[in-house]
Amino acid sequence: MNPKVSIPVLLLLGALIAVKLPEHYYYYPILFFVLIALFHAERKDLLFLRKVFVQNWRWVILLETTIMYSALLFGNINYRIEKTGLIVYVLIISLIFIPPRTKPWLNLKWTFIPNSLFEWKGFLRKNSWKVILGFIVVMFSSYQPVAMILAGTFVLDFISPVYQPHESKEMLEMYFKKHTLKEKIRKNILFFNLLLLPVYCSFVILNPYESLYVLYYFAFMNLYLLLILIRKYKNYNHKNKESDYNMGVYFEYFLCSMTIIPALFLLKSGIKEAHQNIRTYVGN
Numbered sequence: 001m002n003p004k005v006s007i008p009v010l011l012l013l014g015a016l017i018a019v020k021l022p023e024h025y026y027y028y029p030i031l032f033f034v035l036i037a038l039f040h041a042e043r044k045d046l047l048f049l050r051k052v053f054v055q056n057w058r059w060v061i062l063l064e065t066t067i068m069y070s071a072l073l074f075g076n077i078n079y080r081i082e083k084t085g086l087i088v089y090v091l092i093i094s095l096i097f098i099p100p101r102t103k104p105w106l107n108l109k110w111t112f113i114p115n116s117l118f119e120w121k122g123f124l125r126k127n128s129w130k131v132i133l134g135f136i137v138v139m140f141s142s143y144q145p146v147a148m149i150l151a152g153t154f155v156l157d158f159i160s161p162v163y164q165p166h167e168s169k170e171m172l173e174m175y176f177k178k179h180t181l182k183e184k185i186r187k188n189i190l191f192f193n194l195l196l197l198p199v200y201c202s203f204v205i206l207n208p209y210e211s212l213y214v215l216y217y218f219a220f221m222n223l224y225l226l227l228i229l230i231r232k233y234k235n236y237n238h239k240n241k242e243s244d245y246n247m248g249v250y251f252e253y254f255l256c257s258m259t260i261i262p263a264l265f266l267l268k269s270g271i272k273e274a275h276q277n278i279r280t281y282v283g284n
Contacts, residue, residue, distance in 0.1 A: 015150040018077065029085040032072040033092070036065050040095050058096040065092050116179065117191055123162045134158060135195070142203040145213040152217060156224050156257075157250050163228050164245045169238035169281050176282045181275060185229065192225050193218075224257040226267055233274035238281070 040061070049057040069092055073085055108128040113121045124131055134155055141151035167175075175184075200218070204211050228245075231253075235243055256263040 015147070015154075028076055028079045029073060029088045032069055033088045035072070036069050036092065037095065039068070040065060061096050062093065065095055113191075114187075116175075116184075116187055118167075119162050119165070120188070120191060122165070123159075130158070138196075138199055139202060142199050143206050145203075145207065145210055148199070148203060148213070148217060149220070152221055153254065156221065156254065159225075160228050160245055160250060163232040164242045166232070166236060166238070166240055166242055172236070172238070172278070173282050176278055181233065181271070181278060185226065188229055189222060189225065192222070196221065219260055220257050223260065223263040223267070224253055227253045227257065227263060227270070230267060230270040230274050233278055234270050236274075236277055236281075 046057075049060055053060050066089070069088070073079065079085070108125065110121055110124045110128075113124070115121070138148075138151045138155055141147040196218075200214050203214055203217075207213070228249075231249070232243055253263070253266075256266055
C-alpha cells in the first residue's frame with residue numbers, strides 16, 4: 001500500500017494492459033511474469049506466512065502469484081491465449097522454491113562516474129539491478145511514441161530520489177566553493193542525457209518519420225530532472241537529512257514538465273531561490 005511504489009506500478013500495469021505491443025503475443029506473458037517475479041523477490045512477509053500457514057505456506061504463495069498473473073493475462077485487451085502464456089504457469093510454480101531476496105543482487109561500484117555526480121553515484125550503487133532493468137524497459141519502449149512516453153513517466157518517479165538525500169553543510173560548502181550551481185546543472189543534465197542517448201537513437205532508427213517525438217521527450221525528461229535538482233537546493237536545510245519528496249511533488253512537476261511552459265517559470269524562480277539558499281551556507 002506504499003503509494004511511492006504502488007502508483008508507478010499501477011501506471012505501468014495500465015500501460016501494459018492497454019497498449020498493443022508488436023505482433024509477437026509472447027511479449028505479454030513474459031512481461032507479466034517478470035512483474036510477478038519482482039513482487040515475489042521484494043516481499044517481506046515470508047516469516048509471517050511460515051508461522052501462520054506452517055505446512056501450507058508455499059501453497060499460499062502459489063495461489064497468490066497464480067491469481068495475480070491470471071488477472072494480468074486475461075485482463076489484457078490485446079492478448080489472445082496461446083502456449084507461451086500457459087507455459088509461464090509452470091515457471092510460476094518454481095517461484096515457491098525461490099526464497100525472497102535478502103541481499104542486493106548486484107553491488108556495482110560505478111567507479112567510472114566522477115565524484116562531482118555524487119548523487120547519481122550513490123543512487124546507482126543502491127539500486128544497480130533496478131536501474132539496469134529499468135534501462136532495458138525504456139530501451140524496449142522506444143519502438144513506439146506512446147510506449148516511450150509512458151515508460152518515461154514511470155522512470156521519472158523512480159529517479160526522483162536521486163536528489164532527495166541532503167549532504168552535510170560541510171560537504172555543501174566544499175562543493176560550491178569549487179563549482180557553481182550552473183556547473184552542477186550542466187554536469188547532471190549531460191550525464192542524464194548520456195544515459196538516455198541509446199533511447200533517443202533507437203527511437204529515431206525505429207521511427208524515422210516520427211522523430212519530432214524525441215524533441216518533446218528530451219524536453220519533458222530534462223525539465224523534470226531540472227525541477228527536482230533545483231528543488232533540492234531551494235529547500236536545502238542542513239538539519240534535514242533529506243527533502244520531503246512525495247507523490248504530490250511528482251504529479252506537480254510531471255504536469256509542469258508535460259506542458260513545458262509552467263516548468264520554465266518554476267525553474268526561473270527556483271534557480272534564484274536556490275542561489276540565495278546556497279549563499280547562506282557558502283557566502284558570496
